[in-house]
Amino acid sequence: MRLPPFQNLLDAHARDVHRFLIATVGAVEADDAYQETWLAALRAYPSLADATNLKGWLFTIAHRKAIDQARARTRRATPVPEPGDLPEAPVAAGAPAGPDEDLWAAVAALPDKQRTAVALRFIADSAYAEIAAAMEISEPAARRNVHEGLKRLREERTR
């Protein structure tokens, strides 16, 4: 397996992975999840069997780390965490300031699957198949999550 230098992945995807994590776990916790994502990727990289979809592979890891981060927060916040699910809204605090602040906050307030699907679609420019793979759901479900997320955001803005 002839893998490119890991730096190439970092150059190509560092910003999008960081943005994705800001949108899914909030800016305060994004940096930790970001380090965890890249460490897990570095650890697994040399034994990777298929290097044709490195971006999808990377965002699958980022998605898992976002869930880990959210679970850890739920454990800290409430004694009885809901297993298998992200908590409702992550902290919108710390999202980029400025005119886009409201939109970031609205994305952060989406239900977890919609938020992740929307972030993968519009931050990482992922195809529905890639979103499905990263979230380990079916492609129709990925499509549905993006559309329901969009619909909700649109309703928020036109309210």
Place this chain on the structure above:
Amino acid sequence: MNETNHRRDVEMERTLRAALQAPTPEPPSIIDTATAAGLLDVAYARLDSPVGTLVLARTPQGLARLAYVEEGQEDAVLQDIATRLSPRMLAAPARLDQPRRELDEYFAGRRQTFDLPLDLRLLGDFTRRVLTATAAIPYGQVSTYREVAASAGSPRGFRAAGNALGSNPLPIVLPCHRVLHSSGGLGGYTGGLERKRILLAIERGEPAALGHPAPA
């Protein structure tokens, strides 16, 4: 979905894309955490020098590769390092401060020997013996392929010695440029003869060689 909703969706997508892809803070560096976790197998950096751009790569053990980079060939050089050492490879110039400083001093004529930990894993047994013999040639002096082959323990293998020198993964630091033909000719060089001439001129203390522009 009716027309209006569809138009709104398209609009929403455009707004989202613009907002979510707008500049966010610079992502933090992963070099320190990767190093602490023992996951940075290869750190590399570039160095501009009188013999053109160099790429330096080190492992936790030491400097493992010094490569001459021809115009537009940097990706190929880095890919070769990833394939031969490890793909767990990051640009981490600070991890190469010492070799970069020593090389700068060498090019300025202010350093005659390198005091660097080396990782010789890219050298085969024979190459290692030949290059060890080469490393014994003092700064500013030259030897021949025949002599180097003899001190590597294979007096008749001077052609093989030449090939071994040509595959030197650490040129300059392991000074294969100090080996010439018995006839006095320059012989060959892994980075091309122009670079060999410049290195020999630097070691003769020729002022013109110091700060000489990179070869075209």
